[in-house]
Amino acid sequence: MATAAPKVRVGVGAFVLATSNEPVENPRFLVGKRLRAHGAGTWALPGGHLEFGESLEECGAREVDEETGLKVKNVRYLTATNDIMTADNKHYITCFVVGERADENQEAELREPDKCEAWEWWTWEELLERVKAAEAAKIGEPLEKHLFIPFLNLVKQRPGVRPT
Known part of the structure; x- marks a missing residue:
């Protein structure tokens, strides 16, 4: 019997800005350390899977509330990445929203x-530094803060995009 091909799924990552007046070049946003599923041990935005009939903005706000208890306002679409996670045999289109x-x-x-495991506030510059460290690391070299693949791809695939 033939095995069905893996499916491409839609994930939503939500940038939650610390304030409505964050600096455009270096905003602060919420990140969490993942414990389960693919990406365990990496840092990522709050988020999850898009549900049938749901808008990207609704999904982002729902996931933020479920995961953090925070309510978000002014939720809007930011960009998307194409994320192939070969180690986990997964392929996602990750849509990013910001609020x-x-x-x-x-x-x-x-x-x-x-x-x-934990939530932290990072700045955009901190994220860029961690992406540089990840790119410069040798295979198997420990990193202080590993990043979830969609986070890495956001910086690589969408240069110049900022969560504002």
């Missing part, structure tokens, strides 16, 4: 502690 915390004093909660 701001509705309450700038509220911090992210670990709502899914079986899926996410």
Whole structure:
């Protein structure tokens, strides 16, 4: 019996800006350390799979709320990447959205502690530094903070894009 070809899935990653007045060149946004599934041990945006009938913006806001308890406002489409994860035999089109915390004093909660170890606020420049470190690392060399493939691809495939 023939094995069905793996399917391409749609993922949504949500940039949650710390404030509605983040600097355009170096905004702060929320990242979490993944625990399960593909990308375990890497840092990524809150996000997940697009559900049937859902807009990208709705998916991003839903996933942020489910994972962090944060409400986001002004959610809008940013860009997309083509992410082939050969080690996991997965292929995703990852759509990125961006929005701001509705309450700038509220911090992210670990709502899914079986899926996410911690939340941190990073700047765009910090992300770029981590991408450079990942690209310069030799195979098997330990990195302080591994990045989820869609995060790496965002910088590589969409140079000049900023979550603003």
